[in-house]
Amino acid sequence: MVKISFFILLTLNLISNNVYANSLWHTIDINDPNLTVEQAAQQCAKSSMYAPYSLEEWCEKAYSMGSWRSLLYIGYYTGDGTRYVNEVKKHAQADDVEAIKILAWIYSNGSFVERDLNKSINLYTDYLSHKKNKSLTKHQLVTVQKALYNIYKELELWQDASKSLQYIINNENNNMEKKFFRDEKIYISERLSK
Amino acid sequence: MNKINMDVNYKTMAGHARLVMLGESNHNTAGYKYEAIKAIKQLKAAGFTHFAIEMLPQSMKEQVAFYQRTGKGFEVIQRYFNDNWAWGYLVPYAYGELVKAARTAGLKIVALDMTLEQMASLDAACSSDNAEAGICKDTHTKRNDSWTNNIVSIIKESNQHRVVAFMHRWHAVEAASYQEGIDTLIQKQGIHNVVFVDFIGGMLCLTEKDCRKGSAEDTPLKQQYFYREGFPYKSAIKSFQVHIPEKRVNSNGELQW
Numbered sequence: 439m440v441k442i443s444f445f446i447l448l449t450l451n452l453i454s455n456n457v458y459a460n461s462l463w464h465t466i467d468i469n470d471p472n473l474t475v476e477q478a479a480q481q482c483a484k485s486s487m488y489a490p491y492s493l494e495e496w497c498e499k500a501y502s503m504g505s506w507r508s509l510l511y512i513g514y515y516t517g518d519g520t521r522y523v524n525e526v527k528k529h530a531q532a533d534d535v536e537a538i539k540i541l542a543w544i545y546s547n548g549s550f551v552e553r554d555l556n557k558s559i560n561l562y563t564d565y566l567s568h569k570k571n572k573s574l575t576k577h578q579l580v581t582v583q584k585a586l587y588n589i590y591k592e593l594e595l596w597q598d599a600s601k602s603l604q605y606i607i608n609n610e611n612n613n614m615e616k617k618f619f620r621d622e623k624i625y626i627s628e629r630l631s632k
Numbered sequence: 633m634n635k636i637n638m639d640v641n642y643k644t645m646a647g648h649a650r651l652v653m654l655g656e657s658n659h660n661t662a663g664y665k666y667e668a669i670k671a672i673k674q675l676k677a678a679g680f681t682h683f684a685i686e687m688l689p690q691s692m693k694e695q696v697a698f699y700q701r702t703g704k705g706f707e708v709i710q711r712y713f714n715d716n717w718a719w720g721y722l723v724p725y726a727y728g729e730l731v732k733a734a735r736t737a738g739l740k741i742v743a744l745d746m747t748l749e750q751m752a753s754l755d756a757a758c759s760s761d762n763a764e765a766g767i768c769k770d771t772h773t774k775r776n777d778s779w780t781n782n783i784v785s786i787i788k789e790s791n792q793h794r795v796v797a798f799m800h801r802w803h804a805v806e807a808a809s810y811q812e813g814i815d816t817l818i819q820k821q822g823i824h825n826v827v828f829v830d831f832i833g834g835m836l837c838l839t840e841k842d843c844r845k846g847s848a849e850d851t852p853l854k855q856q857y858f859y860r861e862g863f864p865y866k867s868a869i870k871s872f873q874v875h876i877p878e879k880r881v882n883s884n885g886e887l888q889w
Contacts, residue, residue, distance in 0.1 A: 462748065462751070476759055476760065476761070479760055483760065483807075483808075487658065487802065488660070489660070490658045490836065491844055507764065507808075536764060540764075543809035547866035548866075549865050577766055577767075578767070581766045615820060618820040618821075
């Protein structure tokens, strides 16, 4: 009887590994004492694609280990991003510069909050001028200027859009992107001349 | 929330788009693949020429071309799904049916993704914290870049080319602040007529008997088949959601509704 039970368990285990484990989604023991916060956060993000039935478990685990960003996926899954937004706000108020940037992103796209482009501009500006951000790389600065450019363009703030655009053109390394923004410059110049 | 429309018509949704991205809200629901089969038949009739699929790597291009040309060698493709895309009951089988349907419809099948080995190596090179800080691009974003280039090259090859691409929704549009979606990447390459159709609802079955309901709609709508314009999160392009009823797929691969 014991042997038969063991055989059944082994077979079920093999089937379940066959169904759930491969390079896209790793079967990891959530209670593994050596589990890192990075692994838990990756499992949380990937579960939204490959294993939504274990998303809450993984994202709560990642959150309990310190990855507050993992609450984003719970927000997507449940449709309620209140916890995520509150957590981002808490960290932004505590001077976490990455949280300030994420909050700017949240207000720019209106996920889980009412869209507020002016608030987003202020937050991106705070991020850029923050004393902790003196060592930002060009790539990081360009990324934020692109976000600002899109907002300025939508609000038809052509002077500000033009400034962001010039920064992007001067500092973007990707030629394809550079070409796109150079073409945008023509569009913005036309608006400025009106 | 926009009003719902019971007449699910992909030709109407596509309009004059050069690219229609069909996005699965998860990979585990077999019903989404069957919905994609309905979609590609209608889109072929509307003039679409190519079917690009996330679930096949570019490294299988030759095997896919051989199957396309001769109708032979499908077992290699099915084996790949069985080995790597078995996210639920009938899921790999349904992916196989989708590829078969694309061939039967006369759409050129395009294997879109990187290999799993490439992804594993990229995973190791960029942590999510570093990606979020803008220090490096994570695997997800690099895959989006690569797919965009692939799709753009097809579209620019001929003004007759129109592509249907099947993928997870978080590739079609931005999932996190540091993961730019194909919706914006493709516009930077001059392609603006793009539509996103997000599949929601359905029944997610891990085994024949272990199924979970997948609809977040109010009760009267859970069993309904409908679409509506819009997407609840950020999308830079015209978007729709198609809701499939909370019903399971039969063991022969047919839907119950």
